[in-house]
Amino acid sequence: ERAKGHTPQEAAGLATGTAGSAVVFAGLTVVIALAGLSVIGIPMLTKMGLAAAGAVMIGVFIALTLVPALLGFWPNAVLSRNARKRGRIKEGGQNNGGSRWARFVLRRPLPVLLLSVAGLGALAVPVMDLQLGMPGDEAKPTSTTERRAYDDLAKGFGPGFNGPLSIVVDARGATNPKAAVTTIEKKIKATDGVVSVSPARFNPAGDTAMFTAVPSTAPTDKKTQDLVKTIRNQRPATEASTHGASFEVTGTTALNIDMAQKTQNALIPYLIVVVGLAILLLMVVFRSILVPLKAAVGFLLSVLAALGSVVAVFQWGWLASLLGVETTGPIMSLMPIFLVGIVFGLAMDYEVFLVARMREAYVHGDNPRQAVESGFRHSARVVVAAALIMMAVFSGFIGASESMIKMIGFGLAIAVLFDAFIVRMAFVP
Template sequence: MATFLYKLGKLAFRRRHFVALIWVALLTLAGVGAASAPTAASSSFSIPGTEAQKAFDLLDQRFPGSAADGATARVVFEAPKGEKLTDAGNRADIQDTVASLKSSSKQVASVADPFVAKTLSKDGSIAYASASYKVSSMELTDADRDALQDVIDEAKTTGLTVEVGGDALQAMPETGATEIIGIAVAAVVLVITFGSLIAAGLPLLTALIGVGIGVSAITALASVLDLGSTTSTLAMMIGLAVGIDYALFIVSRYRGELAEGRDREEAAGRAVGTAGSAVVFAGLTVVIALVGLAVVNIPMLTKMGIAAAGTVAIAVLIALTLIPALLGYVGKRVHGRKARKDLSTDKQPKVNMGTRWAGFVLRRPVTVLIAGIVGLGAMAVPVASLELGLPDDGAQPTSTTQRKAYDLLSEGFGPGFNGPLMTVVDAKGADDPKAAVSEVVREIKGTDGVAAVTPATFNKSGDTAVISVVSKYKPSSVDTENVVHDIRDAGVDIKADTGAELSVTGSTAMNIDVSQKLNDALIPYLALVVGLAFLLLMVVFRSVLVPLKAALGFLLSVLAALGAVVAVFQWGWLGSLFGVEQTGPVMSMMPIFMVGVVFGLAMDYEVFLVTRMREAYVHGERPAQAVVTGFKHGARVVTAAAIIMIAVFAGFIGSSEQMVKMIGFGLAIAVFFDAFVVRMTIVPAVLALLGKKAWWLPKWLARVLPNVDVEGEGLRTASADRPDEDRPDEDRKLVSA
């Protein structure tokens, strides 16, 4: 591995014009593809194998056209205090608004008048008009949304309270200025780390090229592959973070090789051969974790994982080829002026903070280990109160019109009205379909927690019926979940008695099934990802205990991060600081998503830091001294990489979409815990206590495992075997020493 990458690095250095041209061409090609691609429709959401999805598919089959995915706008009216909407003036104002809605856009398919559709609350104070569009929310233009907003603004001038729910006003999520701030922080950290604007600019430039190619490719394929907007956001988030980090490690190693006196081409080759090997395996762990999301069998999640994994793969390829090519252009200017002066005078570097910290941990390993474990354990305590769910308009900030419409509907029609349950009765196998459906209606009405049941609507064949059920409780509550389970349980007896099959679907039931599916998949997914990564790390470190320690440390950091997510987004602690206006259940996919992404990123730091220790140990240093050497060369860079990754992820906390905000916060805090508490504190403490046992590997296993030579021992051996006259001056000095 090291020898192959060494040759690749030198080739890229020598053929830098050709390599740079290839990457620019790829970026241009991806950009053109994205610009010319058709606008992607809203991504479809399906959960194969669940009752809600089966019912939805049956509904689409038996009621053709009923499952249309056009945008909707639910315009909610509230009468002024002391008045009713049925008063002549208010009634006329509402009917004028309905007429304006119908003519506001060519995309409006229909608008239901509340007085005709009887969508008026019992006390006459609240009503709603449902508008349906011919196209999805993502296909609506700004002009369509502006026209809808103009109608609402005009309606408000009548004295009525008017708010809008549904997805018609839903625009693309915005991240705001915080994303730019995150990149700016990364730039500052790079400048401080390298002391050179040129060296700092390389990781940023290459990361942006990689993300540009990845996100442009996703945009170009979005319509064909049915990719949602969150897919490109996730790819950008992870691609920026790993792209900067991978380039940072190779540039840092290149500077170190120059400091040892090697010429520029040789330094580039050795940097790619050693640090590049770590980049390959670190990237593989991230890719395994992201692609492994396919285990959950939720197409949207699978596509998100594969798209993000593709961006990570691009980041690895750029680090191995474009970085050494660009190093060929910048030369020794990769060092700042002061560093170049120190190199020219053979001035010895001072003992750095990494060396001091490693010495501190080695003197007090037990104390440091206990403090790290107890601290993360305390942060993980809120996980015991974790509540999972998928966000609806009730999770929106109270300042939004969607949330105000949600609250008005809850007040006028009951909390369950915002998430009605769609009950589908397949009576094809019943002797008397109408009698079977009547039995279903009676059974549902007698179910605890049911507030209202609408009359059954039959299809043209008369063998399938749809019954809308309203719960007494809000859609995202545990009580509504119990109502769904009770109705489904009743369906077993109904099938036995009548032959009709009863199933429950709709957005609320779909959310419940998604949460259950994600919970069921968590353990198998964790076993698959951790198991594969454990084998990969055994190959890298040629040890059993080091990968085991890495996996256990990851579990600590991810539990602590989930605890922090619960505290902020569910309990509301420091919520205002992170822009959390409305607390609620943690997004259902958050645990499994964090397990996948954080595990991959956590292994990055494990590989980068511990490979330097492994390299020192293989080259003859004692275990304790190898830990110090690893921190001497790696701590500063790992610290910078972690701060950069935290800054990039934290930049997405400013997103207008709750899902992106929660992911950004969760990943940022997880990287903080894993990099600074686990990898920089617990790892050296454990290695200090284990000593030589840390690198123990059974002889039979050593023969089975391939030797990938991540530490670059093959490069040193090859250097020693070369004739003295063909060896660079710095290699002759190394051998003679």
């Protein structure tokens, strides 16, 4: 706006009135994605989501109030050093990298669309083999004492020794509590996949007991997950033979399995809530049905492709050595939720900034093709810069020794890469 000849005060007002509205709606989509984590029902995620959503709201408030106020004190802070010396600002030309790329895409819309969808679809295929869990000491580098201890215990006592199942028996309703506990012990020991059962320990009252069952497979093995399900499925028959006792399967291994199942079950409702609310918000912004639907489809493509890449690297082991991944295994149970929540907010940010500028050009008289070019000419650099910043931040986590941190960093970085440079730069135009 300064380049168009407006005074500093007018330029700040116009920018706040145009780009400021994009900031508000982009911020609201991020708030929806982060606050929506509360629907999953895991307190830790609820706290993280609400705290991050609050930080975003503060960021939006600062952009609309503090930034224009500071420009009132330092009106030339937005200008380059040369522009300050010359005393005039050269307006950007009609051609830059963004507009040239937009014209390239608009000349070949169908091939670009098919190539982007096919490429992201192919990267999403590994999602069909997704296995969720919580990587433990077995995923740490062999140089750590935890990993060496894990390997020694597995070698000496079997892989399941690192992840025993805790069985808690409530025998207060049984006529003979000790006999009831013994019955449950024998039933669980006879289950396929259990190699040993420890002697039961009773409370002082003698009506509650606890013992451990050691599986034959590692804590993150699919067979261990099946074993927990089998023991729980057989629980009604086992409890019936005790005449009044009941038991529960718990412990770290069972807890991780339950958390993975809970997040997996919550993923679809979370997507429906977040994407549905964002579509309604974008309908208000753009007065359109197609634009919000296209934004949601593009996001799903990028997040599925990113999750597929995570599965290919951390579960299948493709290119794992390049990232320093020493042991493959299940994907961290919270990974899909993190990807959806954070990447959705960023994706809608990029979408709003690009398309809002296109709509602004269209309202001012440009035809649709010119409006798309104008949107890219003015906003492509902002989106590219924002995406590169986020990719740099997330890529820094890949160098961590912890497998979970490495996985989060890789997943988020590649998701931003797909969404900003393939979906928003190719699929959208």
